[in-house]
Amino acid sequence: MDIISKQVIEGCGARLRLELQALPGPMISILATLKEELPSALDYHNVGHTLDVLEQALCLADLAQLSERERELLVVAAIYHDAGFLRQNALNEPIGAELAAEAMITTGGYTKHEVKIVKHMILDTTLLMNDCAQISNTELSPYLLDADLSNLGRECFWEQTKAVASEAGIAFCDFLPISLGLMQRHSWQSDVGYQLYEQQKQQNIADLKLRLNQ
DSSP, X not given: OOHHHHHHHHTSOHHHHHHHHTSOHHXXXXXXXXXXXXXXXXXXXXXXXXXXXXXXXXXXXHHHTOOHHHHHXXXXXXXXXXXXXXXXXXXXXXXXXXXXXHHHHHHOOOOHHHHHHHHHHHHTTOOOSSSSSOOOOXXXXXXXXXXXXXXXXXXTHHHHHHHHHHHHTOOHHHHHHHHHHHHHHOOOSSHHHHXXXXXXXXXXXXXXXXXXXX
């Protein structure tokens, strides 16, 4: 394991450390790459976001009682889901999916079917601008998607929304209607996601509408 990846992992909570240390060293080297090479202008899509998504995905995996192998595939997808930002912001998901596939193939120990599942999971994180916000196309995708947008249903909503607006170069007040539109189109993809986040999401929507009406 390289020094920077080790530093990133050591900065995580105990559960994340255990999950990440269980992966082969070359697999988690992406964390060092994200920390060192992601553009500094990415106020939201940084290595901190990747680790936050991983932590939320594991919470959902616990609630859903996923198998050990399913958890491992979810971990891989989570740490690579925004790796495409290393090359470009728009349409980054196919890049992240390919980087994950390359790492899995290089590391070995994964079937072609498992590689395909992880690729599809990452592709499914693409944010859709019409009707629903995201669509799951694998049995594991719901947990990654709900983790990815979990900030919509958490108390960190306002802090994270400010970060997204800053990254997009949009004034916070102008970004709020965009955020509301996303929340109204969005629905949790898993039962456990609904259980964990829906109540706070509705509170966030109510607070957002109140702010917009002031």
